[in-house]
Amino acid sequence: MKKLFGNIGGLKASHIRRLEKFYRRRLPPQFLISFELARDISKLSHEIRRQIGLLINRQGKIAYVIVGDYQRIVIPDTSDYRVAPGRLRGLRCVHTHLVDEPLTTDDLTDLALLRLDIMAAITMTETGLFHKAYAGYILPNSAYEKPFQMIDPLNPGELNIGCLDLIQSLETELAHATSFHEADIETERALLVSVTTEDRQTALSSLEELKDLAISSGIEIVGKMLQSRRKVNSKFLMGPGKLQELIISALQKCATLIICDQDLNPSQMRSITDQIDLKVIDRTQLILDIFAQRAQTKEGKLQVELAQLKYLLPRLITKNTAMSRLTGGIGGRGPGETKLEINRRRVRDRIKRLENDLLLVRKQRSQQKSKRNKKGLPVISIIGYTNAGKSTLLNTLTKSRVHTENRLFATLDPSSRRLKFPKDIEVIVTDTVGFIKNLPKDLMVAFRATLEELEGADLLLHIIDISNPRFKDQIKSVEKILLELSLEGIPLIRVLNKIDLVSPETTEKLSRSFDATAISAREESTLLPLIEKMKESIHHPL
């Protein structure tokens, strides 16, 4: 006999036997439930004063018998029935309600969270006779206004609702939506989520940046969701209603990935992945992933892997299904060789090894550096928010061809070029990795290489993309990071870039209010005032 799930404490042996017998019942597949079975669970439920739930598969077999309390049942782990993204679970739930009420919010949450085929509640008369059945299902298409469809209450004679046909048509509609995307199976389809206590505008603009980050990582965006809360939910970040909405939306849009704009602590990460059959990552992981894709040098690669593993370590727990999703990384790009069986100890060992390797690489680099610096040329470092135009400026200034791209974090590895001012003054100009708000701590450490070079700079050029609607926040983020790196003592010129994209009046106004020099890094002819300022600063250091 199969085991019963839920709350069987305090039940008589005879009740338990009757409950167990439900496993032997077979249902005509087109019926939501058979009349006889509905009658029998109503009767027993009435006797024991507890809800009884059945999870029924598409062959009409009863896969789970669940005993609840007076108000609810708790659906057990049904991961045996785990299904592909964009599919339903292959199980419908029929359970009793001891009070005469239709599907509750809890019922609908379960329907959505577990992606059940159908959720149904059976109500009974005061004497325990089967009265009515209420049923609902998830609508497979986000074009509908509501996420659920309710079936009109069914009388005992109306239980043949063409159940299997209904489920199959839902699946067909879902499969149809999925098949659009199957051609491009490699591309992740992400739903972006932000749960914020800040004002809506700030949250929206941060979400926009998250979108740019995701696109830079080669991810397709299928939707965005924002929830403002006075306090974040410590367990799920968002409220239960929003989580439900998220899961349905992910299902309807065939999302393969959820990206959260706020950092998730290890237990939130676990709680959410336990609820959703999808990978869930946060902003930090996304940035780490971009860095992992882009790192070119040996040192860069070691640093990124180290940062990824340090991020992963507290999130590893034994025997959790979410783990494989975590360690899979985006698009299966896990950190280094750790994609396979992974455990904390191996991760710790690997971290130690990486740290040692890094020490070695750094030693070599500092030797090279001391050779390079022999001449003692002044160093001008170009810094700024990612995608501001730093590499473009380096190229135009020094007529070189460093890679530039309209993507966040196009540059990861710093490059230096010589620049000759008139009158034979030579300087070294260095391009650096871009800054971003809330730069992950481990990455900050990881990019010490670049940042160390900044310490030695004689002048910083802070490049600001004034065509970006978020440029004011970006200035603040950059200046905050400079403070954190204790670089505020180095002379700095603020440079407003991409003036070709805004009106001359705007440029004029902003140059004054930010005490900055305006340029278009692509246009050599616009650089003269900046070059003058640079010379002046190098000649007459403060």
Ligand SMILES: Nc1nc2c(ncn2[C@@H]2O[C@H](COP(=O)(O)OP(=O)(O)OP(=O)(O)O)[C@@H](O)[C@H]2O)c(=O)[nH]1
């Ligand atoms: N219209 C316009 N586009 C510019 C200008 N300067 C740079 N860009 C573009 O902005 C994008 C980003 O330029 P990059 O030089 O790669 O920016 P970056 O600051 O080095 O970016 P990361 O290395 O990713 O941090 C590229 O598509 C450039 O062509 C400009 O003056 N005007």
Ligand SMILES: [Mg+2]
């Ligand atoms: Mg760059």
